[in-house]
Amino acid sequence: MKETDLSKRIKELRVRLGLSQDELATTSQLNLRTVQRVENGETEPRGDTLKRLSNALNVTPNDLIEWTEQEDRGFLTFLNLSALAFLAFPLLGIIVPLALYMLKKDKIKNIDYTGKRILNFQISWCLLIFLSYILFIGSVIFHFNIHIPQVSFAGFGLLELIMISVPLILYLINTLLVLINAFRSYKGIQVVYKPAIPFLR
Template sequence: MENSELPKRVRDFRIKKGLSQEELANKTGLSLRTIQRIENGESIPRGDTLKKIAIALQVSPEEIIDWQIQEDDNIITLLNLSQLGFIFFPWIGIIVPMIIWINQKDKIKNVDSIGKVILNYQISWNILLFGMLIALFIISPLIIIIWYLYNFILIIINTRRYIKKKQVNYKPTFKILQ
């Protein structure tokens, strides 16, 4: 662990929780000056101090010490394949990838950007599906089957593209998440 990284992690976790330094000091029972010293890199929290900060920030001490973005192609592959939940119910193709994205976006490299692309696509796909279901009385039900097949094939193609280290490309997509 580099000492220069720990102060940044404490500050990032504090900001992510929406706490001021004073609020963190109150939650931990530590002095404001101690929190300031830790965030300025003048002091490295150990033992009980680290534990108090971790509890207040709702993270483990290991996350503060070892926090780093890792590469995990298995998570990205799982994120891509999780869209297949749409087969059982269209919204599952959004919910499962969203859960993975929310839980892993700050921990695994590329999950944030690929997750946004996937969620934008699945939300767009669901909006268009809903529009097609409304038009079902006018258009043949075959169009719905073709639309499901298109989504299935696009998920498989883009999963394979990611595994081969190529750019994923989901179309059509509305830019909902930036």
């Protein structure tokens, strides 16, 4: 099994204190095999085991957990950036972050908050972008009778310019929000994706 950040941290602290696995097992009053399995990432210490190891390593359980969570800021940053998949196709901006969110759900600090904010915004954005496409296509096919002053630029009427500009502006806003929030996650600051309909709470 893959070694986890928590197992690496426990091993690092043990080595820093100059303890062997056997000595850590004795100090923490745990079985040697348990210590070996924890350090190899074969099991994740919880409850009493985590408390005993923390005491033996002169740290608190929260110190160990907080250290692990800080290491996962990189994943939260990646989770934000994954929403840029909307540039290839709008629905990918929901599907890719959703897959990553489900993969690490309940395993990383702040992933629930971050994941839901990203998904709420991307779902809202998709609805808006598809609505703008429908209006654009509808205006072309059905020639909606909208009374707009006859202004033209580069051969386009005002209505056409608006219909072309709206999707471009929406794409720009989405891209900027994703990049800003990826940076916020990297710095450990809560993400802000607004406006968005709170589909997921």
